[in-house]
Amino acid sequence: MNVLHNQSNINPACLPTPNPSSPNFAARFRADVVQLVETDNKHKHSDTCYKYCDPKQGDKKICRLLMPRKLVPVSTIDPDTGHISMRRSDPWINNFNEYIISACRSNMDIKFIWSGSDAKALVYYITDYVTKMSLSFHDTFALVQKSITSFQNSLQQTSKESAIEKSRKLVLRCYNTLASQQELSGVQVASYLMNWDDHYTTHKFQGLFLIQTERFLQAELNEIRTKQ
Template sequence: MRMPRALVENSHIDVSTGQITMRRSHPWINNFNEWVISACRCNMDIKFIWTGSDAKALVYYIADYVTKSSLAFYDMFALAQRGIKSIEQQQATCGTESAIEKSRKLVLRCYNTIASHQEVSGVQVASYLMNYGDHYTTHTFRNIFLISIENYLQAEIMKVRLSEKDIDEEESDELSIPSHEDQEDEAKETEEQFILEPTKTKSGHSYVMVNTRLDYQHRSKDLTALWLYEFISLFHKKVIDKSDRRLLANAKASDGERLSIEGTKMNERHTFASLHPQSSSHTLIKHTNPVVPVLLGPQIPRREREDTRERYCRALLTLFVPWRSVGDLCAL
């Protein structure tokens, strides 16, 4: 309803439609809540969302408002045309450039012309100057490349089965390469990823290949009952510092066990098993606030397909059943 608005002597509810109409004593005043407006000290137009049509209108309004562009399409086209004309005038005086260089300059000029006319709010400027982030979340997220872990387990299963059965070379090739990984490009996408990180050994400092799977498999004995999803949510790896060394010095054993933090304000800590490449330089520490694991990479195998159902089940077991080897997840 646009200004001026109709006056309403008393607040009432339309029984037939459920529409709530608030009392209005002035045609140029929006609906307001005296407590909210006193606290916020700003303009407001409050409305009770009662009917389905009002709710739909609200969703449409909010979605349209937050996704609107600061520049209209016709303005962008006009600015792009200005950039093209500028490039054409420049090329008239210098015609020795290659087509690739001309294209690069054209795209860059159009982008700079449009970007220079973008509206920037005071909040955006302040956020940039204060080096704040460009987004806000209620939780912290951590990525997990599940399909690569599942493929590692698949390869381990094939190794065990091939070692127990006398299978000729042709059959073993068919078993070791699943049907959906025949393509080389797809195999690269699902290949297990490693990170090169420093570690400290008896011979000095060196670098090792590690990933989340190794951290989980070689976790401490006290975390045996923890499944992969919960492990990633609750724990992370950190370099051993002075406070950790004091705990290690007081520990009876440091091979994959929980460290005693009694009398301190430290978060729960665990050492890695000796087989972990960073067992001598890193420990596991519990998050103060749990993080949310996010699955990345290709989708997990489909449940309804007969040829991938086993792998689908194994992928879910990988996330929500404690394991250290493939034998903990399925019969070999």
């Protein structure tokens, strides 16, 4: 009873996705989706909703996400225009896909892309979003400069390495410095702290340690060259 009570106080987004092999999975899955939607997928007005409104110019305070939305009792398709009106029973719930929201454990607002122009706009938006840097240019340059300075100080102690090895270590140190400063989402941090899986595969794979493999191949290559 205490376990069930504690779970009821936890945000559904922090709970794992129901196991498909568990008994009565369909009911568990539906209850999980309902909890996620009611807790995390309801729209709440914020300053972001009105960031394009300028009261000084007489603009009306209208939510740019068009919330609340009109209720639709039954899903219909207009035969003349082809417009699809999906059933909506709550004016504040964002559009969602039950399988995606259960797997991602986060809010969403899914939309079907009809035209080529919408598809192009979506590709541009996703590309711009996933490639944006979490660090500004001046912060990046400062971190790289710090790595170079630290690397130069370490070279004074070990100066017998080849230029290729020094270059490899410099690039690796710069990468590690930048990677250590990358922002992590709350969901990602919580997943690691709770020891949840961060990926799912159909097969079990053996880990491959690239640095050790590279060193082994380099040693073998050097040995072959000395024998020639």
